[in-house]
Amino acid sequence: MLTAAIIAILVVMIMAITRAIMGPTLYDRILAVNMFGTKTVLLISVLGFAMGRPEFLDIAIVYALINFISVIAVLRHSDKSIFKTTQADKKSMQRHS
Amino acid sequence: MTSVFLLAFLVVIAVAIVRMRDLLAVSMLLGIYGLLSASFFVTMDAVDVAFTEASVGAGISTLLMLAAITLTGRSEHPTRHKPVLALFVVLITGCLLIYGTLDMPYFGSADAPIHLHVAPHYINNSMQEIGIPNIVTSVLASYRGFDTFGEVVVIFTAGMGVLALLSVVRRAENITKIDSINDSMHAEYLILRIVVKALIPFILLYALYVQFHGDFGPGGGFQAGVIFAAAIILYAMLFGMSTARRVINQSVIQFFAAIGVLLYGSVGVVALINGKSFLDYSALSADPVAGQHLGILLVELGVGLTVASVMVIIFFNFEGRRDVLQSQENNHKGDN
Amino acid sequence: MMDIIMNISSAVFLLIGSFLCVSGGVGILRFPDLFTRMHAAGVTDTLASAMILTGLMLQNPDGLVILKLIIILLMTLFISPTASHALARAAMINGLKPMLDKPADHEGGMSSKT
Numbered sequence: 001m002l003t004a005a006i007i008a009i010l011v012v013m014i015m016a017i018t019r020a021i022m023g024p025t026l027y028d029r030i031l032a033v034n035m036f037g038t039k040t041v042l043l044i045s046v047l048g049f050a051m052g053r054p055e056f057l058d059i060a061i062v063y064a065l066i067n068f069i070s071v072i073a074v075l076r077h078s079d080k081s082i083f084k085t086t087q088a089d090k091k092s093m094q095r096h097s
Numbered sequence: 098m099t100s101v102f103l104l105a106f107l108v109v110i111a112v113a114i115v116r117m118r119d120l121l122a123v124s125m126l127l128g129i130y131g132l133l134s135a136s137f138f139v140t141m142d143a144v145d146v147a148f149t150e151a152s153v154g155a156g157i158s159t160l161l162m163l164a165a166i167t168l169t170g171r172s173e174h175p176t177r178h179k180p181v182l183a184l185f186v187v188l189i190t191g192c193l194l195i196y197g198t199l200d201m202p203y204f205g206s207a208d209a210p211i212h213l214h215v216a217p218h219y220i221n222n223s224m225q226e227i228g229i230p231n232i233v234t235s236v237l238a239s240y241r242g243f244d245t246f247g248e249v250v251v252i253f254t255a256g257m258g259v260l261a262l263l264s265v266v267r268r269a270e271n272i273t274k275i276d277s278i279n280d281s282m283h284a285e286y287l288i289l290r291i292v293v294k295a296l297i298p299f300i301l302l303y304a305l306y307v308q309f310h311g312d313f314g315p316g317g318g319f320q321a322g323v324i325f326a327a328a329i330i331l332y333a334m335l336f337g338m339s340t341a342r343r344v345i346n347q348s349v350i351q352f353f354a355a356i357g358v359l360l361y362g363s364v365g366v367v368a369l370i371n372g373k374s375f376l377d378y379s380a381l382s383a384d385p386v387a388g389q390h391l392g393i394l395l396v397e398l399g400v401g402l403t404v405a406s407v408m409v410i411i412f413f414n415f416e417g418r419r420d421v422l423q424s425q426e427n428n429h430k431g432d433n
Numbered sequence: 434m435m436d437i438i439m440n441i442s443s444a445v446f447l448l449i450g451s452f453l454c455v456s457g458g459v460g461i462l463r464f465p466d467l468f469t470r471m472h473a474a475g476v477t478d479t480l481a482s483a484m485i486l487t488g489l490m491l492q493n494p495d496g497l498v499i500l501k502l503i504i505i506l507l508m509t510l511f512i513s514p515t516a517s518h519a520l521a522r523a524a525m526i527n528g529l530k531p532m533l534d535k536p537a538d539h540e541g542g543m544s545s546k547t
Contacts (some may be wrong), residue, residue: 001444005485008451010102015458017106019470020129021113027467027524029125034516035461035474037155038509039454040132042485044139045505047099049489055314056139057501058307059148062324063132064508065300066156069327070128071516072289073160074121075523076334286522292515 002050009043030074037067100140107133118173124162131155144315145233148307152323157408160330164415168422215240228386229312229393237317238393242376245396246361249403253358256407260351263414286335293335300328308401312390318397322404329405330412338416347413350406357403364395443491450484453477466532467524475517482509 013036020032041063048056110133114126131154138147202209219236227235237245308321333341364376371380378392379385460473486506490499 001447001488005447005451005488006099008454010099012454012458013106015462017109017129019461020126021109023122025467025524025529026119026121026125027520027529028470029122030520031467031471031474032461033125033128034513034520035457035478036129037132038478038482038513040136041505041509042450042454042482043136045489045502046485047136047139049492051142053142053144054493054495054498054501055144057498057505058315059135059139059144059151060505061303061501061508062148062151062307062320063135063155064505064512065296065303065324066151066327067132068296068512068516069156069331070159071520072293072331072334073163074125075286075519286519289515289519292511296511 002046005046009039012039034071103133103137120166120171120173128155128159148315148320152320156327157323167419227389234311234317238396249358249361249400252407253403256354256410259411259414263418290335297328311397318400319404322401325405326408329409350409353402354406357399360399361396364392439491443488446484446488450481453481468531471521479513
């Protein structure tokens with residue numbers, strides 16, 4: 001059953017990476033990174049059980065924290081001019097819709 | 098099997114990073130890269146390395162990169178030179194490296210030189226000589242204590258470099274102007290503020306756990322320092338720089354960065370005075386194992402202090418420089 | 434007997450968690466705009482982590498391990514919705530509007546149904 005969970009998490013990781021690369025806006029990428037982070041936490045805890053090394057959970061805790069911090073770091077500057085939706089963003093959004 | 102998948106993801110992400118022009122997107126992808134390589138280290142059973150990669154690669158470096166991007170601008174300049182020559186050089190180097198790996202022993206083979214030299218000694222004698230369960234910590238802090246001292250000095254030097262390049266002389270009339278643009282995420286993000294306020298004490302507590310649990314499980318000064326600094330940086334981001342400056346005095350932080358390196362070095366000097374070699378902790382106490390314990394504790398404390406303060410120094414200086422640039426912009430607008 | 438029940442319930446929790454994970458992944462790929470994707474990712478992320486972590490808790494009776502799993506669980510329950518909220522808010526402020534049905538389309542849909 002642990003194997004099934006690992007496979008499912010790996011599949012979702014592929015999907016999140018696809019979204020992170022495709023974009024189209026910055027926020028999609030942040031969303032994908034956030035999701036990828038939660039999936040990494042899950043992967044590490046499940047791997048810890050599969051390999052019989054429960055001390056992996058310490059790392060999973062760090063991940064849960066770090067993931068949150070990097071999302072906030074991006075959002076902190078979101079009222080600055082460089083974060084306003086750029087021309088390129090708008091173009092790619094039109095292409096996709 | 099999992100590690101093969103993770104390595105494939107790494108390659109995909111690396112190609113995407115090279116192809117992308119939007120630097121913010123690149124920093125997001127670098128975050129994924131850090132997460133991936135740490136999970137790869139976990140599958141290789143290298144828990145301490147994964148721990149470091151988690152806190153440094155995925156956490157702090159993303160933070161610092163974002164702080165740098167806000168100084169420089171969002172999009173990459175197009176390259177003017179032709180990439181053909183560079184590609185040629187890279188290809189040749191790659192081929193040479195692959196040719197070099199042919200001589201190397203197979204991955205994980207028992208008769209590789211690295212498993213025959215000092216590693217058996219560390220694994221067999223660590224428990225009697227050092228007396229702590231986590232061999233990684235005993236190698237890092239005691240057997241290879243001199244290397245780790247070098248690493249701490251490198252981190253300290255990086256902090257000094259950032260200070261020399263970016264530090265801002267805060268003149269009296271500037272301070273009020275800069276503090277007036279204390280852009281906290283205060284008003285807009287009420288929920289975020291409450292959750293983070295509740296979270297920060299636990300992060301600090303967890304950093305202390307990592308610091309002092311390093312003898313028994315994964316962890317140690319480097320990871321703990323980074324996590325501690327991350328908590329302070331989180332506070333500074335949410336509540337604004339001038340609030341954070343009121344809590345954490347910049348000169349005190351610089352003092353702590355130096356104290357950490359000094360603590361590490363002076364442990365070594367005390368060992369010298371007691372008649373053993375530099376950083377031989379068994380000289381610290383009558384019982385050699387107790388001396389090793391004390392030495393590792395002090396040394397890890399020094400590492401943690403230096404790492405945490407240097408990270409905070411770097412972040413504060415990036416942000417301070419940005420605030421100055423912004424206040425200058427505002428002045429120009431006022432003149433016009 | 435107790436062991437079998439624990440194992441089966443842990444397997445069920447893990448399976449539900451894996452299914453939710455994959456459905457969230459499909460959502461993040463297939464949905465048309467940021468806000469719908471965020472809904473897919475946010476909802477399944479929280480529930481799937483809760484399910485998988487509960488499944489792991491049932492596998493190991495060791496106290497410290499369960500405590501750590503509970504810490505991770507609490508952390509995701511707090512952090513994941515907060516991050517989604519902040520992200521959606523920042524996107525709205527910076528001028529990313531949710532994709533809505535165009536009025537013409539909407540009327541057309543209504544008339545064809547009636």
